[in-house]
Amino acid sequence: MSSRRATISDVAREAGVSASTASVVFSGKVAVSDTTRAKVMRAADALGYTGPDPRAASLRTGRAGVVAVLFRERLGVAFRDPVTTAMMDGLTDALGPIGAGILLLTDEGPAESGPTLTTAPLDAAILLGCNEILQSSVDVLRRRGIPVVVIEGDAGSDVPRVLLDNVDAQRAAAEHVRSLGHDDVALVTLSTDATRARGFIDDSAPITVEVTRDRLRGAREVFPDAPAYAVSESSIDEGLAAGRVLLAGDRPTAIMAQSDLLAAGVIRAAEEAGLRVPEDLSVTGFDGITVDGLAPYALTTLEQDSLAKGRAAGEAVVAMLDGRDPASVTLTCTFRRGNTTGPLTV
Amino acid sequence: MSSRRATISDVAREAGVSASTASVVFSGKVAVSDTTRAKVMRAADALGYTGPDPRAASLRTGRAGVVAVLFRERLGVAFRDPVTTAMMDGLTDALGPIGAGILLLTDEGPAESGPTLTTAPLDAAILLGCNEILQSSVDVLRRRGIPVVVIEGDAGSDVPRVLLDNVDAQRAAAEHVRSLGHDDVALVTLSTDATRARGFIDDSAPITVEVTRDRLRGAREVFPDAPAYAVSESSIDEGLAAGRVLLAGDRPTAIMAQSDLLAAGVIRAAEEAGLRVPEDLSVTGFDGITVDGLAPYALTTLEQDSLAKGRAAGEAVVAMLDGRDPASVTLTCTFRRGNTTGPLTV
DNA sequence: TTGTAGGCGTTATCAT
DNA sequence: ATGATAACGCCTACAA
Numbered sequence: 001m002s003s004r005r006a007t008i009s010d011v012a013r014e015a016g017v018s019a020s021t022a023s024v025v026f027s028g029k030v031a032v033s034d035t036t037r038a039k040v041m042r043a044a045d046a047l048g049y050t051g052p053d054p055r056a057a058s059l060r061t062g063r064a065g066v067v068a069v070l071f072r073e074r075l076g077v078a079f080r081d082p083v084t085t086a087m088m089d090g091l092t093d094a095l096g097p098i099g100a101g102i103l104l105l106t107d108e109g110p111a112e113s114g115p116t117l118t119t120a121p122l123d124a125a126i127l128l129g130c131n132e133i134l135q136s137s138v139d140v141l142r143r144r145g146i147p148v149v150v151i152e153g154d155a156g157s158d159v160p161r162v163l164l165d166n167v168d169a170q171r172a173a174a175e176h177v178r179s180l181g182h183d184d185v186a187l188v189t190l191s192t193d194a195t196r197a198r199g200f201i202d203d204s205a206p207i208t209v210e211v212t213r214d215r216l217r218g219a220r221e222v223f224p225d226a227p228a229y230a231v232s233e234s235s236i237d238e239g240l241a242a243g244r245v246l247l248a249g250d251r252p253t254a255i256m257a258q259s260d261l262l263a264a265g266v267i268r269a270a271e272e273a274g275l276r277v278p279e280d281l282s283v284t285g286f287d288g289i290t291v292d293g294l295a296p297y298a299l300t301t302l303e304q305d306s307l308a309k310g311r312a313a314g315e316a317v318v319a320m321l322d323g324r325d326p327a328s329v330t331l332t333c334t335f336r337r338g339n340t341t342g343p344l345t346v
Numbered sequence: 347m348s349s350r351r352a353t354i355s356d357v358a359r360e361a362g363v364s365a366s367t368a369s370v371v372f373s374g375k376v377a378v379s380d381t382t383r384a385k386v387m388r389a390a391d392a393l394g395y396t397g398p399d400p401r402a403a404s405l406r407t408g409r410a411g412v413v414a415v416l417f418r419e420r421l422g423v424a425f426r427d428p429v430t431t432a433m434m435d436g437l438t439d440a441l442g443p444i445g446a447g448i449l450l451l452t453d454e455g456p457a458e459s460g461p462t463l464t465t466a467p468l469d470a471a472i473l474l475g476c477n478e479i480l481q482s483s484v485d486v487l488r489r490r491g492i493p494v495v496v497i498e499g500d501a502g503s504d505v506p507r508v509l510l511d512n513v514d515a516q517r518a519a520a521e522h523v524r525s526l527g528h529d530d531v532a533l534v535t536l537s538t539d540a541t542r543a544r545g546f547i548d549d550s551a552p553i554t555v556e557v558t559r560d561r562l563r564g565a566r567e568v569f570p571d572a573p574a575y576a577v578s579e580s581s582i583d584e585g586l587a588a589g590r591v592l593l594a595g596d597r598p599t600a601i602m603a604q605s606d607l608l609a610a611g612v613i614r615a616a617e618e619a620g621l622r623v624p625e626d627l628s629v630t631g632f633d634g635i636t637v638d639g640l641a642p643y644a645l646t647t648l649e650q651d652s653l654a655k656g657r658a659a660g661e662a663v664v665a666m667l668d669g670r671d672p673a674s675v676t677l678t679c680t681f682r683r684g685n686t687t688g689p690l691t692v
Numbered sequence: 693t694t695g696t697a698g699g700c701g702t703t704a705t706c707a708t
Numbered sequence: 709a710t711g712a713t714a715a716c717g718c719c720t721a722c723a724a
Contacts, residue, residue, distance in 0.1 A: 005491055007717055018695045023719060033693065050486050054467040055410060056717035059401045059700055065466045066412070066449065075448075076435035079425040089422035092452065101462045102421075102450040103412065106438065116447045120411050121400040121467045140396050145351055353701055364711045369703055379709060402701035405716050 006047040015043035026052055055121075064121040067095060067317055068103040070137065072129050072194075073233060075104060081234050081261060082289040087151075087310035091126070094314020098321065122146065124317045129153050129211060147320035149313050152211050160320070161328040162312045166211060169302040169333035170218025170256075173284050176300070176335065177254050178222055181344030182282060187219050187228040188242045188257040188266060196232035198241070215258045215286065231262065236291075239265020240272075247273050253281065253344055260285035260301055264294050267340065278342030288336060298338035305331060352393040361389035372398055401467075410467035413441060413663055414449040416483065418475050418540075421450060423579050427607060428635040433497075433656035437472070440660020444667065446470075468492065470663045475499050475557060493666035495659050498557050506666070507674040508658045512557060515648040515679035516564030519602060519630050522646070522681065524568055527690030528600040528628060533565050533574040534588045534612060536604045542578040544587070561604045561632065577608065582637075585611020586618075593619050599627065599690055606631035606647055610640050613686065624688030634682060644684035651677060 012022035017036060024030045025040040043049075058064040069091070071078045078084045091102065105117055117125070117137050124147040127138065138155040141148050148155070151162045177185060191197075192207040207213040216228060229246055231238035239262035246255060247269055257263040263285030270281045277283055277297065288303025312329045319326040358368035363382060370376045371386040389395075404410040415437070417424045424430045437448065451463055463471070463483050470493040473484065484501040487494050494501070497508045523531060537543075538553040553559040562574060575592055577584035585608035592601060593615055603609035609631030616627045623629055623643065634649025658675045665672040 008719095009717080019717095020696080020719075021694055024694090027719080029720090031693070036693080048489050050490050051464055052719090053405075053717055054465055055401070055405045055408070056700095057719075058467055059399075059405045059702085060717080060719045062401070062700080064401060065462055068447070074435060075438055076431040079431045079434065080428070082426070085422040085425045088425065089420060092421055099462055099465070101414070101466045104448040104450060116411055116445055118397055119400055119445070120447045121404055143394050144396050354703095355701080365701090366703070366705095366712080367710055370710085373703080375703090377709070382709080398703090399701055402716090403703075405700090405718090406702045406704080408716080 006044075006049040008049070008052060010047055011040060011043045011049045014047055015039040023052070058121055064123050065098075065100050066103050066120070066122045067100045067314075068105050068117065068120065068122045068125040070105045070117065070125060070127045073106070075106060077233050077235070078128075081259075083234075083259075083287050083304070083306045086289075086306035087313075090307040090310025090312075091314045092310075093307075094311045094318060098318055117141075118144075124148070124321055126151060126313050126317065127153060127155065129209060147317060149316045149320070149326075151309060151313050154210050160316045160326045162309055162316065163328065163330045164211075164304055164309075165330055165332050166214035167218040167221075169304075169335070170215040170258075170286070171221050172218075172335045173256060173286075173300070173302055174219045174222035176337065177256065177282060177284060177341060180254075180282065180341060182254040183223075183344075184252045185219075185223045185226045185254045185256060186246045186252040187216065187223075187226050188239060188246070188255060188262050189216055189228050189230045190234060190258045190262075191232050192230045197230070198232055198238075199230060201228040201230050212258065219256055226256075234259040234261050236261050236265040236268065238262060240268045242266065243269025244272070247275070247281075251281075254283070254341070255281065256284045258286050260287040260289050260291050260299055263299055263301070263340070264291045267294070267297060277340050279345055282341040284341060286333075288334070297340050300338040300341040301336055302333040303336050304333045352390075352395040354395070354398060356393055357386060357389045357395045360393055361385040369398070404467055410469050411444075411446050412449050412466070412468045413446045413660075414451050414463065414466065414468045414471040416451045416463060416471060416473045419452070419579060421452060423581070424474075427580050427605075429580075429605075429633050429650070429652045432635075432652035433659075436653040436656025436658075437660045438656075439653075440657045440664060444664055463487075464490075470494070470667055472497060472659050472663065473499060473501065475555060493663060495662045495666070495672075497655060497659050500556050506662045506672045508655055508662065509674065509676045510557075510650055510655075511676055511678050512560035513564040513567075515650075515681070516561040516602075516604075516632070517567050518564075518681045519632075519646070519648055520565045520568035522683065523600050523602065523628060523630060523687060526600075526628065526687060529569075529690075530598045531565075531569045531572045531600045531602060532592045532598040533562065533569075533572050534585060534592070534601060534603040534608050535562055535574050535576045536580055536608075537578050538576045543576070544578055544584075545576060547574040547576050558604065565602055572602075580605040580607050582607050582611040582614065584608060586614045588612065589615025590618070593621070593627075597627075600629070600687070601627065602630045604632050606633040606635050606637050606645055609645055609647070609686070610637045613640070613643060623686050625691055628687040630687060632679075634680070643686050646684040646687040647682055648679040649682050650679045 008022050009019045012019040022040050025037050127150045149160050190212045229242045231242050243266035255266050275281050285299040285301040288301050316326040354368050355365045358365040368386050371383050473496045475498050495506050536558045575588045577588050589612035601612050621627050631645040631647035634647050662672040
């Protein structure tokens with residue numbers, strides 16, 4: 001046992017061939033005679049050599065086999081949302097062909113996890129729901145020549161994006177609600193900026209999170225004066241809290257939430273307040289996920305294909321890594337009427 | 347604009363200093379005069395240099411800033427289980443101090459994602475629910491000198507492990523069930539091996555998944571003859587399917603599931619069959635998670651601290667990276683009686 | 693089919 | 709406080 005780990009030249013020497021030949025045996029890029037291969041393999045075995053060091057290989061080839069996904073929230077929170085997990089599946093599928101691993105990075109780490117985006121070896125990065133903080137990351141990555149794809153966010157015109165038709169979709173839902181006779185509508189939105197502060201949206205403050213802004217705009221095109229309450233994350237609990245606030249005083253006859261989880265929370269708040277859905281309160285969601293345990297309610301919602309979203313992002317990354325220049329993609333949501341919206345009953 | 351990306355030597359030359367000095371400016375490891383630092387920074391700016399290339403740095407330092415987590419299932423499936431997400435949070439916390447990213451790898455990728463475990467630059471690996479396939483991965487990693495920690499699995503005595511007292515915990519639950527008078531008990535287990543085949547467990551075939559084996563053993567110590575039906579993953583749907591099978595013929599008076607999600611599915615199956623829980627059927631789970639929408643049921647279950655599990659694994663990794671030699675950790679589950687188990691009513 | 697040569701971009705060591 | 713030098717381990721033209 002030498003103290004040093006064996007390298008490919010050690011193996012080559014032991015096998016009585018040159019280092020490049022040994023390298024070729026492992027990469028399989030060039031034909032090698034069977035006897036040579038056998039010799040090299042035997043030598044490798046004898047030395048306990050398990051293959052090229054990924055670090056050295058990646059320096060040489062310029063490829064690390066890693067694609068990073070940057071989240072804006074704690075991983076636990078992000079993955080609690082089926083939209084995220086489905087997206088990860090789509091991403092995994094699309095990345096399969098290039099055999100890349102997925103590196104999870106977070107925006108707001110506990111201590112000082114900051115540097116990892118610029119510090120970790122990666123071939124490409126996917127940014128989720130880009131906000132002002134991420135913008136700077138994009139700049140760094142782009143200057144470094146690392147392909148970047150943004151999902152539901154804006155990072156300059158020449159960064160490929162995967163988007164939803166949030167404005168249109170939310171407007172369609174709003175029109176549905178109005179067609180039922182509702183006029184007194186309140187909105188529950190996702191977080192508006194990096195602070196994730198809860199509370200009624202002050203229309204003078206800018207909304208830096210694009211999803212939030214777009215869905216809000218869609219709803220406001222139909223209900224310009226609807227009050228909007230922002231929460232800090234997409235979860236049933238946050239929806240419950242928001243619902244309590246909105247149902248406390250002069251209560252609206254309909255509440256439109258920006259995610260299904262939030263909508264589920266709102267429904268709970270309604271039940272808590274002794275209201276029936278949809279007779280006393282109509283509720284809409286967004287995403288089209290199956291919220292466990294919400295039965296017998298079937299949310300009126302906008303269905304999005306999050307698997308396709310992840311896949312599109314993955315495919316864009318693969319294309320960029322391949323030197324191509326993928327176009328941005330806009331996926332379309334489908335309006336689905338459930339049993340949580342109904343006609344206004346005075 | 348040169349076609350080549352600027353390197354640290356370019357910056358050094360532009361700044362009129364040596365490459366090593368420039369390097370030190372970026373790493374901050376050694377004192378540098380303010381004027382030198384300023385010069386270097388200005389040069390970097392001018393050349394669009396955004397910092398050392400992680401690939402080269404990792405080759406030189408031997409650190410990639412990446413810890414891999416190897417899953418046995420599709421990511422979407424894994425993350426659908428709150429136990430996993432909580433664990434990831436704990437892991438993130440523990441890894442915070444060393445600022446490492448988390449690389450997600452899967453066992454059974456869609457196409458041929460195989461090589462990434464040996465191909466990706468990583469400093470350490472965490473293996474989840476090790477099975478026979480993983481065993482070989484462990485060997486490779488260990489020979490390569492990459493620290494490995496195994497969560498709920500067995501990979502040889504000198505690999506640090508994070509474990510639960512599965513046998514004891516499950517036995518305790520079984521004793522509770524027996525104390526209620528039940529004698530005719532069926533079990534729903536997690537997958538027994540890499541094939542993940544559904545069906546009744548044939549006691550002659552070995553169970554390679556340790557969690558499954560241990561929880562089964564605990565239950566069998568109390569109910570030696572209880573039939574056990576294995577499912578392919580921990581989900582409500584799989585529990586539902588298993589429940590249907592077990593409740594079809596001569597039905598048991600109690601069903602013990604190896605996870606809360608499975609137990610929730612069993613309860614659904616019971617409702618479907620017109621049975622009341624716990625009057626007609628007692629059900630136990632494992633994990634102690636909150637299953638959304640299971641109210642008003644509160645599962646009788648074994649509570650585990652999955653956050654602590656992830657944290658323990660992360661801490662072990664940090665210790666190993668630090669040259670220390672962490673001991674294995676066994677976490678204890680707490681029995682929690684809910685309202686899904688009741689006395690036998692003939 | 694195999695070998696030679698050179699460099700990928702960085703940082704640690706040691707000397708100045 | 710700064711600089712010269714030498715690896716880190718591998719891969720890919722190109723030559724033989």
